[in-house]
Amino acid sequence: MYTEYLDLETDNGRRVLVWPVPYEGTVSFGSGTENGPAAILRASAEIETWNEATGLDLADYAHFRTLSPFHPPVAGPQAVYEAMREKLRQDPAFDPARDFLLTLGGEHSVALAPIAAYAEAYPDLVVLQIDAHADLRESFEGSPYSHACVMARVRELGLPLAQIGIRSLSRDESTTIHASGAHELLTLFAHDLPGPEEAAKRLREFVADRPLYLSFDADGLDPSVLPGTGTPEPGGLQLQWLNRFWTALGPALRLVGMDFCELAPQPAAGVVSESTAVQAINAVLLRTFAPTA
Amino acid sequence: MYTEYLDLETDNGRRVLVWPVPYEGTVSFGSGTENGPAAILRASAEIETWNEATGLDLADYAHFRTLSPFHPPVAGPQAVYEAMREKLRQDPAFDPARDFLLTLGGEHSVALAPIAAYAEAYPDLVVLQIDAHADLRESFEGSPYSHACVMARVRELGLPLAQIGIRSLSRDESTTIHASGAHELLTLFAHDLPGPEEAAKRLREFVADRPLYLSFDADGLDPSVLPGTGTPEPGGLQLQWLNRFWTALGPALRLVGMDFCELAPQPAAGVVSESTAVQAINAVLLRTFAPTA
Amino acid sequence: MYTEYLDLETDNGRRVLVWPVPYEGTVSFGSGTENGPAAILRASAEIETWNEATGLDLADYAHFRTLSPFHPPVAGPQAVYEAMREKLRQDPAFDPARDFLLTLGGEHSVALAPIAAYAEAYPDLVVLQIDAHADLRESFEGSPYSHACVMARVRELGLPLAQIGIRSLSRDESTTIHASGAHELLTLFAHDLPGPEEAAKRLREFVADRPLYLSFDADGLDPSVLPGTGTPEPGGLQLQWLNRFWTALGPALRLVGMDFCELAPQPAAGVVSESTAVQAINAVLLRTFAPTA
Amino acid sequence: MYTEYLDLETDNGRRVLVWPVPYEGTVSFGSGTENGPAAILRASAEIETWNEATGLDLADYAHFRTLSPFHPPVAGPQAVYEAMREKLRQDPAFDPARDFLLTLGGEHSVALAPIAAYAEAYPDLVVLQIDAHADLRESFEGSPYSHACVMARVRELGLPLAQIGIRSLSRDESTTIHASGAHELLTLFAHDLPGPEEAAKRLREFVADRPLYLSFDADGLDPSVLPGTGTPEPGGLQLQWLNRFWTALGPALRLVGMDFCELAPQPAAGVVSESTAVQAINAVLLRTFAPTA
Amino acid sequence: MYTEYLDLETDNGRRVLVWPVPYEGTVSFGSGTENGPAAILRASAEIETWNEATGLDLADYAHFRTLSPFHPPVAGPQAVYEAMREKLRQDPAFDPARDFLLTLGGEHSVALAPIAAYAEAYPDLVVLQIDAHADLRESFEGSPYSHACVMARVRELGLPLAQIGIRSLSRDESTTIHASGAHELLTLFAHDLPGPEEAAKRLREFVADRPLYLSFDADGLDPSVLPGTGTPEPGGLQLQWLNRFWTALGPALRLVGMDFCELAPQPAAGVVSESTAVQAINAVLLRTFAPTA
Amino acid sequence: MYTEYLDLETDNGRRVLVWPVPYEGTVSFGSGTENGPAAILRASAEIETWNEATGLDLADYAHFRTLSPFHPPVAGPQAVYEAMREKLRQDPAFDPARDFLLTLGGEHSVALAPIAAYAEAYPDLVVLQIDAHADLRESFEGSPYSHACVMARVRELGLPLAQIGIRSLSRDESTTIHASGAHELLTLFAHDLPGPEEAAKRLREFVADRPLYLSFDADGLDPSVLPGTGTPEPGGLQLQWLNRFWTALGPALRLVGMDFCELAPQPAAGVVSESTAVQAINAVLLRTFAPTA
Numbered sequence A, B, C, D, E, F: 001m002y003t004e005y006l007d008l009e010t011d012n013g014r015r016v017l018v019w020p021v022p023y024e025g026t027v028s029f030g031s032g033t034e035n036g037p038a039a040i041l042r043a044s045a046e047i048e049t050w051n052e053a054t055g056l057d058l059a060d061y062a063h064f065r066t067l068s069p070f071h072p073p074v075a076g077p078q079a080v081y082e083a084m085r086e087k088l089r090q091d092p093a094f095d096p097a098r099d100f101l102l103t104l105g106g107e108h109s110v111a112l113a114p115i116a117a118y119a120e121a122y123p124d125l126v127v128l129q130i131d132a133h134a135d136l137r138e139s140f141e142g143s144p145y146s147h148a149c150v151m152a153r154v155r156e157l158g159l160p161l162a163q164i165g166i167r168s169l170s171r172d173e174s175t176t177i178h179a180s181g182a183h184e185l186l187t188l189f190a191h192d193l194p195g196p197e198e199a200a201k202r203l204r205e206f207v208a209d210r211p212l213y214l215s216f217d218a219d220g221l222d223p224s225v226l227p228g229t230g231t232p233e234p235g236g237l238q239l240q241w242l243n244r245f246w247t248a249l250g251p252a253l254r255l256v257g258m259d260f261c262e263l264a265p266q267p268a269a270g271v272v273s274e275s276t277a278v279q280a281i282n283a284v285l286l287r288t289f290a291p292t293a
């Protein structure tokens, strides 16, 4: 019975458009990402917007307008991509050059349409991917639009890509990463993750002053704080690392849009995963919209 | 840890090929049909093959060979159909003119490939559908290969269709049914279901001596005995009705293959649905392969 | 991600206001009624509005406007009642003399506020309760506003009460029933339930031409078709009985509002209960708004 | 938090000893019978003791004392049997010649110890089994003390056995049944179950005036009203049939003890099964202890 | 089937009264705290009392008497508080000046009654709260007795309050904390938590030699070790931190009573949360009752 | 629908026999270990074999042959042990002097049979146990073959035992440990766990050049990364510690076989536990079969 992100009654600060995209294609291992958007909306009402560590309140810097959920076609992930692309093009409420869109997946393949929309508005867009998986396969299980291929498609759009938290990939994906130029691909693997300040420094150098889009796959986080994903991988990012990372990135970064994907809520196991998801999203938004001391 | 249908160690009677097809497309309402095949294999080991009412034992009349599960592509239901078609064409173990194939879904769209295979072998094939839904839509949620369209596709193959248990359909599907000729479509609605003997008489007249394929959607059964389906509809068939119906059909019918689809097991709710499913399947097989007194 | 009752895009026929009231007080036995409204809204999108038995489509006779969900206070069931009363009084969208309100519980205590609102508009209102329980206790577990007392409170409003399906009650409630006058209380127990036509005849005589409010406790239905309630009682009403009952009641009855309460969806057990709930609600609405042949 | 059967504060009528035996041996199919006793105790607090159909209140005719739960050894079902036997022999609170013991399983193998205790006290004891399964195997999965063998062991004690509701058995068990003398074994199969009055007549003739023990396997009931068992079998007994059966048996029968086994509660699926279980148990107790009009 | 805290058969050391209070008011987000006490009793039987790190056995220093569970009224949290207060006043088994009471919630609001009872016996009582939330709101969702207000009520009793692990609060609560005097309120936020020895030093200075009551909200612990709470907040306390903290506090502290609240067990997700809860409780008890080397 | 460990199509490197033993004896606390093998097989198909940290691919160094699952008798844990022993003796596919067997439990008692088989082939075998529990009881709940006694039985075979991660034990087990000679028992408790390099040094000294068998109880791992076990104990091993430990052990160690037991998957809570289990197993196998740089 919660249909809005946060239950603010203000219109302070920047407007954030929230787009629920409850799409899950052919189910494989742990499933349930089609329930991700509803769980995030529900949990958002329970999370305090006040941030004691910074003395800032997200409610002072952003307000939210939740769009109608996207009803995906069943004809496969390419059809979903095309329908999302069309929807974003036709929706008078959304202008990528103006609006901050928070897309709530659904599987990670739903990130492609908003990235393509922003890339049209910002030809020099850089994408930052938080993920356990590289998602750089050419094709997977018969489709180049599988969630396991989404960043291969992003790179085909000509966009530089930074990846953080990667710890599960094929030998081919590893070869691709190591063969890529330092200006097109930056991968910070989980197994030798630098400190958050060093990571921030490397990302700032990679992005420079270009606009940034954040594609946040829930499984980038450690399963101890977010167990509810389809393919959990131990050894992931901690919220504390991310919070220090966002702080270290500082206000110079220009985040223009983001998605949060692959949350597969487990209602019989409580609400830890969706709570963590909202904490992770709100931390990004606070750092993006609040002036840093 | 059960990978075979039944755990017989005999090779009595007719060989039945069992094909698990754990496919579920874009998830909508109640989900879980991709777990149907495993649940049916598991339950089959628990159901007695002895039938006290008839004094017959299915183990005397059939033995089973379970094929490798089909791993569906993710590119959508049309791609799944085509891959299944190809698989059946290439599998040297399966000859539709010779073999009885029991396909275990998965969603109902997986019935189309085996029906097409049998239609090629038997040009005069008739299809019998047990279902709560008419599945006669031209297209649904963006695909003509959706489970809600499978019998529209069957009819496009030129096959006569008999339907039993229908109680959920659109106005358009109703119009289609009432506009169809008595030789192409026979629909026995659940709301005025005849007795099983009368129903058998009408089906025998419809089929005559042509070969028959049975497409059994689990939701044709009443949810009180099979609650585990994606779109349960009260007012469905009881097992007793079906058992009397198969008996009344008698040995004249030539069943050449069948599928059982749309079982969505609910592991946290026990094993009622898969137990009923196996009872329903075994009843068909016993009536098909055992000489009736 | 479904926030409206049915997903109609028409405004045919009568407008129905739908009010989700996800209230559950102190949890006792089987719980989860606070999730009832969301489950009903979700399921409503899956149920066909076409009714093959009558050749009528609910979508021709009604359209729906779903109100904001009620957020109950935590101060106890009396506070909830008062807040609901106040909300109904102040909501300019709702006029009991004009509007058909479909309240979705939540526990049965949430029926009291809409009944009181209609009683104010219609001093000669009669209440029809479908329930396994008599709900006639003076007080229960420390509160006269418990769900087990709701019909005692209704009778204190001076409203005649008809009950159908009752099969669980205390000795005191039994005494109350047998001591009540035939004009104030009509109880059709489940253990000697008359046929639907006879039941309809008795209700028509009881109601005469007065306006009627229907308070539908989900546990009135048999648990074989609606297992998801907090206190399931075997031996309840079947949907077929109810459908014949509504038909037999005929168009003379003036239903002015209704509630459907006590659905406790069990997401890990599938969607049978909410599907049945929507079927039961839609059957009432179709008989209420469609002209009968 | 419910540790007593019913929450009566009276000591009216006959004392019933209630013995929780939460034993489940090697888990096979649907599991969870070790949670049966707790679920029954919990549900018993929610079921009204007033019976509207008879105008009788169980609380006037019986009171309950719940014994400490039995903690089964892990050394296998024979060790469990022996430990239960020893416990019953040593417990000063229990005298089979005097006390009515209601044993709450656990799997059906736990019935053997109380039956043996009563057989010692009543050499002419007759056993009535309500069950979907014959439980007449000589040995099962490596043990003659498996739940599938419990009635074979009962017959080895020399006790006549009546069975009702049987619908799942092996060919060997069928042969055993048909080869048994009419005075040692009476089997009423579910597939041609007589009416309850005829069944009662046949049981009265079988038992004559001998003392009777009731071993009630939950799966004897139809899964539509009691889905929570390990091996549910469609086509079982309805509560209404049983209620009419108990009434028809009348007060002449001398029930000396009973068990209720094989309830496998499914907490994520609600409380239907345990509610039905308590209704079924209380109906037996009321007919046993209340003078019939 | 476990109704006692621990399954000791000794009466060594200090007697601890254990009071299960399975109360949950209006359900909001993750629910299930009404099942907390039963889960803790159950888990307590599985946790070893031997502590290898200290070479001490809790069973040498404490024994337990579990009181009847409290059956809360449904009239709201204020009525629950008053009924608990009355119960504690009237129970001859409990004397706050003499007895160590371990109250098992239920939601955190159930802590107020035992705190008030101890405050009456010890006018100089200090309260230590372990929690993710400040619980200092004046009123919440319509009641000043909500779990979100319990420490505001404690402070109204005039009791000094120390808080550890706080990481979720409103701006108003933050203002309250920063405006409070150092002698009335000590808050150790999770975002800059000192080491356990430093924290112990600060608490010892705050408490001095006054008697202490511990109110332990399960969500104070990190969700990675205790996911089963209604509003899990990442970034919480680790058991190791707490163990070192209790050690550092040393034997000087006079703990007179405690509660453990807000455990919402998730039976379908295993038993991690209740196991952690018992470990956390036993660690407190061992440090309280055992002489430290 | 996954019946093989990993889905490799190669036969590179060493052959590993995988034996699913889905045995759980009398169920006590958290249950479900009988579902462990199927969950591990299923998860193995989802875990990448490529290891980015080492630049090695397990698929280059091992291939897998999964044996038929063991169907345990129900006569108790001793009967299970004997049947497993017999099976291993008779299976022509398995020669302990030649084959690496990966046994997948089931409860920990299933480790005894493979250990005994290897001990026969390697009289100087040393056993390494990873576990939260010492498993050194003489007898538990009536059986010396309980999972809580498995390492007492191993020691009776005369095998030296090293234990890592122990944090739950009885006083008697503690006494046993401290009384044992340094050459027969090495216990690294969790509460003062050395660094992985120091631990590896101590184990190398204990084992010297003797053959080693690894018995891996899933609860040795921390519940934050593997919550799905029957008796989770906070404060366990992290995967990172283990990975560094295996690296530090180096190629000198001769691992001849292993088991992984006590995984109790929680399907309603996602797939974290089985994913972690496969990661833990594959890490052992990679270090065992790949030449280290």
Ligand SMILES: [Mn+2]
Pocket: A131, A132, A133, A217, A219, A220, A262
């Ligand atoms: Mn990922």
Ligand SMILES: [Mn+2]
Pocket: A108, A131, A133, A135, A147, A217, A262
């Ligand atoms: Mn991804």
Ligand SMILES: [Mn+2]
Pocket: B131, B132, B133, B217, B219, B220, B262
């Ligand atoms: Mn269907």
Ligand SMILES: [Mn+2]
Pocket: B108, B131, B133, B135, B147, B217
């Ligand atoms: Mn269908």
Ligand SMILES: [Mn+2]
Pocket: C131, C132, C133, C217, C219, C220, C262
């Ligand atoms: Mn009711």
Ligand SMILES: [Mn+2]
Pocket: C108, C131, C133, C135, C147, C217, C262
């Ligand atoms: Mn009611």
Ligand SMILES: [Mn+2]
Pocket: D108, D131, D133, D135, D147, D217
């Ligand atoms: Mn039985």
Ligand SMILES: [Mn+2]
Pocket: D131, D132, D133, D217, D219, D220, D262
């Ligand atoms: Mn049975």
Ligand SMILES: [Mn+2]
Pocket: E131, E132, E133, E217, E219, E220, E262
């Ligand atoms: Mn809290």
Ligand SMILES: [Mn+2]
Pocket: E108, E131, E133, E135, E147, E217, E262
């Ligand atoms: Mn709190």
Ligand SMILES: [Mn+2]
Pocket: F108, F131, F133, F135, F147, F217, F262
């Ligand atoms: Mn172990």
Ligand SMILES: [Mn+2]
Pocket: F131, F132, F133, F217, F219, F220, F262
């Ligand atoms: Mn262990």
